Amino acid sequence: MARRNRGYYRHHRARVIKRKCKIVKRRFHNGFGKDEPGRFHKGKIHCGCFLCRPHKYLGILNKTNLVKRQSMEEEIKEHHGEK
Numbered sequence: 495m496a497r498r499n500r501g502y503y504r505h506h507r508a509r510v511i512k513r514k515c516k517i518v519k520r521r522f523h524n525g526f527g528k529d530e531p532g533r534f535h536k537g538k539i540h541c542g543c544f545l546c547r548p549h550k551y552l553g554i555l556n557k558t559n560l561v562k563r564q565s566m567e568e569e570i571k572e573h574h575g576e577k
């Protein structure tokens with residue numbers, strides 16, 4: 495892996511922390527992580543609301559799983575075609 499300079503790591507650390515702070519602020523109103531925002535550099539914080547994850551509410555596949563499913567169906571078709 496390429497060695498990056500301090501500015502690079504500083505920038506991305508700040509970016510990741512800012513994003514997760516915003517999600518936590520919007521979703522949890524108990525001040526979780528307020529005194530130690532640096533903790534948000536690691537770990538996963540996500541939002542599961544309708545706008546962020548519509549497939550969860552609409553019962554449809556998201557892009558990744560749709561592509562996976564299509565390739566699986568093709569494989570099945572190929573398999574049955576060979577027989």
Ligand SMILES: [Zn+2]
Pocket residue numbers: 541542543544545546547
């Ligand atoms: Zn959301």
